[in-house]
Amino acid sequence: MATIDLTPLYRSTIGFDRMASILDAAMRADTSSGYPPYNIEALEENRYQISVAVAGFDEQELELEVERGVLTVRGRKADEEGKQYLHKGIAFRSFERKFNLADHVQVEGASLKNGLLVVELLKVIPEQMKARRIPIGDTSLRTIEAENKPQAAA
Template identity: 95%
Template sequence: MATIDLTPLYRSTIGFDRMASILDAAMRADTSTGYPPYNIEALEENRYQISVAVAGFEEKELELEVERGVLTVRGRKADEEGKQYLHKGIAFRSFERKFNLADYVQVEGANLKNGLLVVELRKVIPEQMKARRIPIGESGLRTIEAGEANQDRQAAA
């Protein structure tokens, strides 16, 4: 397994502490069987869609869960007692798929149609995280300094 040195990245970034653990988890998690197949699509700038091929599964046999930035899709297939197959080429086995979600990515909903489970995602950036212009020369420090100067003058009087 290859290792990645993130030292140059940490020299010029702030607040990306989770990145190393996400990369490490992604490299370890890539040992899955590939079942069921899925697509991840970017629909617009802040909208995404995951399509998971779940042919043969019903809604009640599927479960979606989001916990600590990880979307988990599970399929639990009920036992098919009494069926006798001459050939069984369709996999109806249980599965679990995990997707690491970036900060501020929320699951909007899910739909099952034509054997595809489609999960809609949207990146909702909080207002305080959006880009804003900072005027030069108008800082809160001047207000504090002016207040302190007034207190100093009052104390001296």
């Protein structure tokens, strides 16, 4: 497995500490079985949706958790004792699938319908992170100079 040296990147960036772990996880071989299948859809500029095919699972058997920017979807299926299959083509096995969320992406809710677990995501950009115009001319310096200037006698 090849490794990437991110040292040059860190010389000129600040606050991208999580990026190294995300890149490292992406570079590792994907050992998942592909089960269950899922889609990730961009609905609007800051709205996303993850759909996970969880046929055969009840709401009580599914769990969603967000921790440190990682959304984990788990399905815990109890053993089916006493059933005798002539053919078993539907997988009812337990699973765990993880999704790395970008900064400021929040899980808005989840629903289960027709065998699909749908997770709604919203990217909420804080006001201080939004683009803003900076006026040219430093008005703060003018204010300080005006305060320090001796006032003329009236």
